[in-house]
Amino acid sequence: MTPERPAKTLLVAAGVAVFCSLMVSAAIVYLRPAQVAWEEIARSRTVLSLAGLLPEGASAPDRMVAMRFRELEVLVADLQRGQFDDAFDGLSFDMDAAWADPAMLTDIPRASDLARLGQRPRWMPVYLRMEAGAIRAVVLPIRGQGMWAPMQGYLALEGDFTTIVGIAIEQHGETPGIGERITDPAWQASWIGKRAFSEAGEVRIAAAGDGRVPRERAAQHTFDAISGATVTVSAVTDMVSYWLGGHGYGPLLQRLRTAGGQPP
Numbered sequence: 001m002t003p004e005r006p007a008k009t010l011l012v013a014a015g016v017a018v019f020c021s022l023m024v025s026a027a028i029v030y031l032r033p034a035q036v037a038w039e040e041i042a043r044s045r046t047v048l049s050l051a052g053l054l055p056e057g058a059s060a061p062d063r064m065v066a067m068r069f070r071e072l073e074v075l076v077a078d079l080q081r082g083q084f085d086d087a088f089d090g091l092s093f094d095m096d097a098a099w100a101d102p103a104m105l106t107d108i109p110r111a112s113d114l115a116r117l118g119q120r121p122r123w124m125p126v127y128l129r130m131e132a133g134a135i136r137a138v139v140l141p142i143r144g145q146g147m148w149a150p151m152q153g154y155l156a157l158e159g160d161f162t163t164i165v166g167i168a169i170e171q172h173g174e175t176p177g178i179g180e181r182i183t184d185p186a187w188q189a190s191w192i193g194k195r196a197f198s199e200a201g202e203v204r205i206a207a208a209g210d211g212r213v214p215r216e217r218a219a220q221h222t223f224d225a226i227s228g229a230t231v232t233v234s235a236v237t238d239m240v241s242y243w244l245g246g247h248g249y250g251p252l253l254q255r256l257r258t259a260g261g262q263p264p
């Protein structure tokens, strides 16, 4: 082998590596807008299904999802004041940006931090299904920490701001076949019709048999347990309990209840 051969081989290999990495980077940049649009449609689909505005569910075409989404009223809740804040436009409010912006984040007192988040934005988008001027359903974004990784989803309540109309877990890192069963539609259906608050207005929702709900109240306030996945189910319960509580949407929901379902 002549001395220049190894140098030439290395040069060609380096050239191929640079070319390939440039191609991958270009593909990522080029495809990013399509990926963002796809995520947006997937979220809208979930929110609409929970609000009861997408009977076709997953089979609804994207164009229909985008059109029906306009039937929802999207408002931004100021969780600190427990009311909607018209300083923000709900439709253009970027929730992911809010979670990433230190100026929007507020510390969660340790005693309230059931969802193990540490911090959360002061403002969160809230999706309202209106009918004859009254709120028929409200869909609330929720986030928390699962057994293995952060979780994200939505909880929907009827216009009494107490009865659950649905839950959806959109992102999680739980074990396939174990904690992943929180995405099972049959398990999520076991939340429907359950009451998330006691008569006194305290958060009261848990898996059957986990001891958080008095036995005589179980029928109203418990959803199905998942055997072998108690840790994940308990994390979902904690996440929901945090977001419905005094440091989450609790004060807003109380205000809406008092206003009799009229947007205050």
Ligand SMILES: Cc1cc2nc3c(=O)[nH]c(=O)nc-3n(C[C@H](O)[C@H](O)[C@H](O)COP(=O)(O)O)c2cc1C
Pocket (backbone or CB within 6 Å): 147, 148, 174, 175, 176, 178, 179, 180, 226, 227, 228, 229, 230, 231, 232, 233
């Ligand atoms: C590799 C591995 C992965 C697991 N993943 C989960 C999980 O994602 N969610 C969960 O709740 N439990 C998971 N478990 C089981 C928990 O450690 C725990 O045993 C279980 O949640 C208890 O539920 P049970 O009281 O219904 O048996 C996993 C266990 C192992 C060994």
